[in-house]
Amino acid sequence: MTSNSAPARPPVTHKIDVIVQRDRQIGWMLTIPALLLLIAVFAYPIGLAVWQSFITKNLGTELQPQFSGIQNYIRMAQDGRFWQSLWNSVVFTTLSIIIEFLLGLGIALVLNQAFRGRNIVRTIAILPWALPTALIALAWTWIFNDQFGVVNDLLLRLRIIDSGINWLGNPTLAMVAVIIADVWKTTPFISILLLAGLQSIPDDLYEAHRIDGANAWQSFWQITLPLLLPQVVIALVFRFAQAFGIFDLIAVMTGGGPGGATEMVSLYIYSTVMRYLDFGYGSALVVVTFLLLVLAVAIAAYLLSRVRGSAQATDAR
Amino acid sequence: MTRTDPTPTIAPSETQQAMLELRHLNKTFSPSVVPVKDLSLSVKRGEFLTLLGPSGCGKSTVLRMIAGLEQPTKGQVLIQGEDVTHKPPGDRNISMVFQSYALYPHMTVADNIASALKLRKIPEEEVRQRLREVSHFLGLEALMERKPSKLSGGQRQRVAVARALVRRPSVFLLDEPLSNLDALLRENVRAELKQLFESQQAPVVYVTHDQTEAMTLSTKVAVLNDGNLQQLDAPHQIYAEPANQFVAGFVGSPQMNFLTLPCEAGAARLGDRSFPLPPPLSHARQVILGIRPEHVRRAQPGDTYTFEGKIFLVENLGMHYLVSVHIQATQQTTYTLRLLLPSDATWEGDSLQIALPPETIHWFDAETGSAVRQ
Amino acid sequence: MTTQPLDRTPSPSKPSISWKQWALPLSVGLIVVFCLAPALWQLLTSFKTNEAIAAIPTVYFPSEFTLEHYQELFERRPFFNYMLNSFVVATLSTVLALGLGSPAAYALARLRLQGESILVGAILVVTLFPPILLFLGLLNVVQALNLGNNYLSLILPYAAINLPLTILVMRSFFQQLPRDLEDSAKVDGYSTVGLLLNIVLPLTLPALATTGILAFITAWNEFIFALTFITAEPMKTIPVAASQLGGASIFEVPFGPIAAATVLGTLPLVLLVLFFQRQIIRGLTSGAVKG
Ligand SMILES: Nc1ncnc2c1ncn2[C@@H]1O[C@H](COP(=O)(O)OP(=O)(O)OP(=O)(O)O)[C@@H](O)[C@H]1O
Ligand SMILES: [Mg+2]
Numbered sequence: 004m005t006s007n008s009a010p011a012r013p014p015v016t017h018k019i020d021v022i023v024q025r026d027r028q029i030g031w032m033l034t035i036p037a038l039l040l041l042i043a044v045f046a047y048p049i050g051l052a053v054w055q056s057f058i059t060k061n062l063g064t065e066l067q068p069q070f071s072g073i074q075n076y077i078r079m080a081q082d083g084r085f086w087q088s089l090w091n092s093v094v095f096t097t098l099s100i101i102i103e104f105l106l107g108l109g110i111a112l113v114l115n116q117a118f119r120g121r122n123i124v125r126t127i128a129i130l131p132w133a134l135p136t137a138l139i140a141l142a143w144t145w146i147f148n149d150q151f152g153v154v155n156d157l158l159l160r161l162r163i164i165d166s167g168i169n170w171l172g173n174p175t176l177a178m179v180a181v182i183i184a185d186v187w188k189t190t191p192f193i194s195i196l197l198l199a200g201l202q203s204i205p206d207d208l209y210e211a212h213r214i215d216g217a218n219a220w221q222s223f224w225q226i227t228l229p230l231l232l233p234q235v236v237i238a239l240v241f242r243f244a245q246a247f248g249i250f251d252l253i254a255v256m257t258g259g260g261p262g263g264a265t266e267m268v269s270l271y272i273y274s275t276v277m278r279y280l281d282f283g284y285g286s287a288l289v290v291v292t293f294l295l296l297v298l299a300v301a302i303a304a305y306l307l308s309r310v311r312g313s314a315q316a317t318d319a320r
Numbered sequence: 321m322t323r324t325d326p327t328p329t330i331a332p333s334e335t336q337q338a339m340l341e342l343r344h345l346n347k348t349f350s351p352s353v354v355p356v357k358d359l360s361l362s363v364k365r366g367e368f369l370t371l372l373g374p375s376g377c378g379k380s381t382v383l384r385m386i387a388g389l390e391q392p393t394k395g396q397v398l399i400q401g402e403d404v405t406h407k408p409p410g411d412r413n414i415s416m417v418f419q420s421y422a423l424y425p426h427m428t429v430a431d432n433i434a435s436a437l438k439l440r441k442i443p444e445e446e447v448r449q450r451l452r453e454v455s456h457f458l459g460l461e462a463l464m465e466r467k468p469s470k471l472s473g474g475q476r477q478r479v480a481v482a483r484a485l486v487r488r489p490s491v492f493l494l495d496e497p498l499s500n501l502d503a504l505l506r507e508n509v510r511a512e513l514k515q516l517f518e519s520q521q522a523p524v525v526y527v528t529h530d531q532t533e534a535m536t537l538s539t540k541v542a543v544l545n546d547g548n549l550q551q552l553d554a555p556h557q558i559y560a561e562p563a564n565q566f567v568a569g570f571v572g573s574p575q576m577n578f579l580t581l582p583c584e585a586g587a588a589r590l591g592d593r594s595f596p597l598p599p600p601l602s603h604a605r606q607v608i609l610g611i612r613p614e615h616v617r618r619a620q621p622g623d624t625y626t627f628e629g630k631i632f633l634v635e636n637l638g639m640h641y642l643v644s645v646h647i648q649a650t651q652q653t654t655y656t657l658r659l660l661l662p663s664d665a666t667w668e669g670d671s672l673q674i675a676l677p678p679e680t681i682h683w684f685d686a687e688t689g690s691a692v693r694q
Numbered sequence: 695m696t697t698q699p700l701d702r703t704p705s706p707s708k709p710s711i712s713w714k715q716w717a718l719p720l721s722v723g724l725i726v727v728f729c730l731a732p733a734l735w736q737l738l739t740s741f742k743t744n745e746a747i748a749a750i751p752t753v754y755f756p757s758e759f760t761l762e763h764y765q766e767l768f769e770r771r772p773f774f775n776y777m778l779n780s781f782v783v784a785t786l787s788t789v790l791a792l793g794l795g796s797p798a799a800y801a802l803a804r805l806r807l808q809g810e811s812i813l814v815g816a817i818l819v820v821t822l823f824p825p826i827l828l829f830l831g832l833l834n835v836v837q838a839l840n841l842g843n844n845y846l847s848l849i850l851p852y853a854a855i856n857l858p859l860t861i862l863v864m865r866s867f868f869q870q871l872p873r874d875l876e877d878s879a880k881v882d883g884y885s886t887v888g889l890l891l892n893i894v895l896p897l898t899l900p901a902l903a904t905t906g907i908l909a910f911i912t913a914w915n916e917f918i919f920a921l922t923f924i925t926a927e928p929m930k931t932i933p934v935a936a937s938q939l940g941g942a943s944i945f946e947v948p949f950g951p952i953a954a955a956t957v958l959g960t961l962p963l964v965l966l967v968l969f970f971q972r973q974i975i976r977g978l979t980s981g982a983v984k985g
Contacts, residue, residue: 013344014343014344014346014358014394014395015343015344015394015395015396015405016393016394017391017392017393017394017405017406020391020393021391021406022388022389022390022391023391023806025886026804026805026806027805027806027807027808029801029805029886030801030802030804030805030806030807031801031807033797033798033800033801033805034797034798034801034802034807034813036794036797036798037794037795037797037798037857037861038798038813040794040850040853040854040857041817041820041854041857041858043835043850043854044828044832044850044851044854044855045820045823045828045854047831047835048827048828048829048830048831048832048834048835049823049827049828049831050831051830051831051834052827052830052831055830109721110725113718113721113722113725114725116718118718118719118722122971124722124725124726125971125975126967126968126971127725127726127729127730128725128729129967129971129974129975130729130730130733130964130967131729131732131733133911133963133964133966133967133974134733134915134960134963134964135914135915135917135932135933135959135960135963136915136917136933137915137917137933137934137936137937138932138933138936138937138955138956138959138960139732139956140937141736141936141937141952141953141955141956142732142733142735142736142953142956143732145735145736145739145949145952145953146732146735148949150750151747151748151749151750151752151949153735153752156750156751156752159751160751187728187729187732191729192978195975195978195979196978196979198975199975199979240822241821241822244822244823244824245824247824248823248824248825248826248827249824250824250825250826250917250918251917251918251933251937254917254921254937255937268826269824269826272826272830273826273829273918276829276830276833277922282830285830286830289826289827289830292826292827293823293827296822296823296824296827300819300822384877387877387881388880388881389877389880389881408880409877409880409881409883410880410881410882410883410884410885411883414881415881416877416878416881418874418877418878419874420872420874421874422872422874422875422877422878424875424878424879424893425897426896426897435882436881436882436883439882439883439884439888440883
């Protein structure tokens with residue numbers, strides 16, 4: 004193609020796209036400060052823990068680092084307290100997020116209905132999520148108090164029990180109490196995410212489904228749940244990570260007691276480091292916890308990508 | 321690709337320097353996304369050039385390269401003879417109207433219009449003077465202190481135009497500025513824009529996929545498709561002498577009829593009639609006959625190329641009927657043809673004698689699609 | 695949701711109508727009780743006299759209210775200081791998170807960085823790190839830089855733990871900004887910095903408020919770093935100070951002051967939630983879902 008105004012010279016080629024390059028330069032300048040802080044606060048501690056997990060540095064070595072290979076990991080494999088705390092974390096995490104999910108889904112479904120004062124109720128429903136966990140833990144400690152606690156009082160009045168229960172003093176009941184407190188605190192998070200998901204499902208899908216002859220129950224299983232699946236997985240992944248690392252709630256309510264019955268991995272790490280000043284072993288605990296978390300999240304991410312893929316396929320249809 | 325010569329109305333005067341010149345522009349986003357392949361053209365003072373083409377053909381990309389928002393992979397952009405290929409948009413003295421208008425939501429209309437002037441450190445007195453002029457010119461006086469969110473679509477469009485005008489740029493760039501207006505308003509604003517830019521010296525590059533806009537506004541139309549310039553001509557030339565089948569089909573509504581006809585001995589056969597072909601096509605096996613629906617007539621005594629059409633669809637367009645007919649050419653082949661009849665036309669039954677006036681027929685090479693002159 | 699959802703009950707003849715009539719209000723009521731009761735109980739306790747607190751059976755409707763627990767917190771303990779400390783730390787770390795996070799978010803949304811998706815993925819993963827995995831390494835840094843009992847030892851980590859969410863929320867916001875606006879500003883002649891400050895920033899204020907509120911809440915609530923890095927009594931933040939309220943002996947747990955401290959420490963956040971409910975929900979959902 005020719006044009007009367009274009010000379011017959013070959014076109015000028017520009018090796019580098021100056022605009023893109025300038026954008027990138029500025030982009031890195033804007034990004035690097037944040038990245039540095041992220042590296043300092045996230046990457047460095049994990050890296051340090053990996054390194055320290057191969058040394059012994061405790062009161063026995065007068066806090067001087069001594070290389071000890073995989074000694075710390077061997078010790079961990081034989082450490083009953085570690086396994087107990089891991090088991091506690093698993094029990095706490097599993098029960099918490101199952102209950103939270105069911106409750107959160109129920110709340111989201113209710114809040115998705117039209118009723119007067121819906122906005123106020125929504126505000127109330129996110130309140131627990133916003134409050135400081137440590138202070139909430141104080142509130143629940145008081146509620147579960149063996150002498151003056153309101154839970155015992157209500158149970159007595161309803162004649163379900165005939166003498167006050169020492170909730171936080173009994174291994175099983177202490178676990179129940181911290182799970183209840185955690186469920187109260189974090190169910191709102193799940194309901195917010197699920198509610199957003201519910202609101203993004205168009206009404207005409209339900210109408211079409213109803214015209215096809217489905218009832219509300221079938222619509223829930225065939226439309227609501229499948230389309231909500233991405234939000235469900237995201238909420239569960241977030242909650243899993245938070246619950247597995249729970250510290251403040253337990254530290255304030257039971258301190259890990261009674262007799263280690265509610266000692267989670269996080270509390271064990273904290274006392275290993277801060278009480279026994281065993282930095283090497285504490286680091287090894289950090290590393291193992293980190294790897295467990297990464298493993299679980301990787302599985303969840305894999306599930307999520309499959310869920311997203313199938314959700315898109317549903318959209319395409 | 322062939323193209324016709326420039327028509328006398330836009331004959332380039334040797335002394336007049338091109339205000340904007342594109343030399344071999346190419347934009348390659350990725351090996352498979354090359355919206356602009358090799359585009360060269362120039363625009364002179366007072367010209368109104370429209371880039372016309374289907375969605376996704378690279379019109380906006382061309383405009384963004386002229387503006388400096390995107391760097392060409394190859395080629396150069398010259399404004400008033402100066403190579404600005406590597407200059408940032410702010411230093412090119414161009415102004416651009418976006419499809420979404422892109423008014424700054426947090427600024428008043430006045431600040432929106434004046435922002436570029438203030439950035440260029442133009443004295444305050446002059447800024448005020450220019451604001452007064454442009455707001456008077458476009459009837460925006462009453463709106464100057466409002467925020468864009470408090471304006472109607474038409475008013476926003478005006479503000480966007482005012483923001484471009486106030487700059488007194490070397491080139492105006494407009495990217496589908498009418499596509500967000502409703503049909504009625506669009507017609508009014510189109511007429512306004514025409515008058516407005518006729519009064520401006522600086523050339524306009526206008527992007528649209530609407531052929532009516534292209535035909536009514538421009539002094540020159542560049543039809544783009546598939547990253548290539550298909551034709552660059554005055555609007556009436558584009559309509560009357562399309563350079564190829566793409567242009568012929570894209571410009572004109574209802575669309576031109578295309579009949580692929582067999583040829584023998586330098587003539588194309590349609591039923592029992594044969595059309596003599598222009599010499600370049602004398603050895604072709606097949607040829608495409610193009611005729612616009614408005615050029616197909618009812619047969620009158622003395623017409624040579626008459627056919628019997630079987631009506632299978634009549635659409636009332638108000639001023640016209642758009643009638644679709646089948647022509648039985650041979651036992652096996654039927655052709656479909658659409659023609660426009662005046663709204664007072666009457667006919668009986670479902671058969672119609674039609675004529676194809678030879679002077680209105682366009683011939684296209686069946687292989688390349690390019691037009692071959694009679 | 696712009697329109698009221700249609701009533702999805704199939705037909706008025708079905709008995710499900712009456713079922714629905716009481717089921718919805720009942721579940722709404724249960725939700726309200728569930729969410730408010732524990733907090734309200736603590737509020738009530740904080741105004742009860744010590745006798746009412748220790749009364750068996752429990753007093754639900756006390757005949758007299760007192761401010762003595764609040765007085766104790768402010769007069770016998772530096773509770774005003776604790777609140778101020780929390781406020782300063784939370785505010786500064788929020789400002790820092792926004793100041794570092796939003797430019798990065800803009801770059802990741804618009805400036806075509808190499809490896810952008812990897813960076814965003816890494817940032818998303820980092821939101822899942824619980825602080826317990828970080829405190830040991832950070833303790834090391836704090837000791838090395840001698841930052842113990844220095845608010846920087848809280849401000850910087852708090853800013854960092856808020857950065858991922860800030861970046862993700864702001865990035866999704868920037869991606870929704872019409873690109874034409876920035877292009878138009880470039881044609882007008884704004885420099886990149888001018889464009890960010892004069893065009894992008896003013897449009898960003900609502901999103902900044904959203905993210906800022908979330909960051910403030912997180913920082914105000916943080917416990918483990920505050921517990922570990924700040925040991926000087928007058929420098930403590932509310933969650934730690936409240937959790938360490940003790941009586942003269944183990945048998946004398948000061949339930950009243952603890953309840954009052956809970957109320958004081960939660961009050962600012964309750965106000966935030968009341969006023970910014972929409973922003974909080976928007977931020978949480980866009981941060982978690984869009985990434
Ligand atoms: N930044 C980019 N990166 C990759 N591809 C792009 C980019 N910008 C545009 N394209 C592609 O280039 C092609 C041309 O886009 P362009 O916007 O120029 O089309 P257009 O002619 O203006 O279409 P429309 O009429 O729809 O506005 C499209 O296929 C588009 O997907
Ligand atoms: Mg376009």
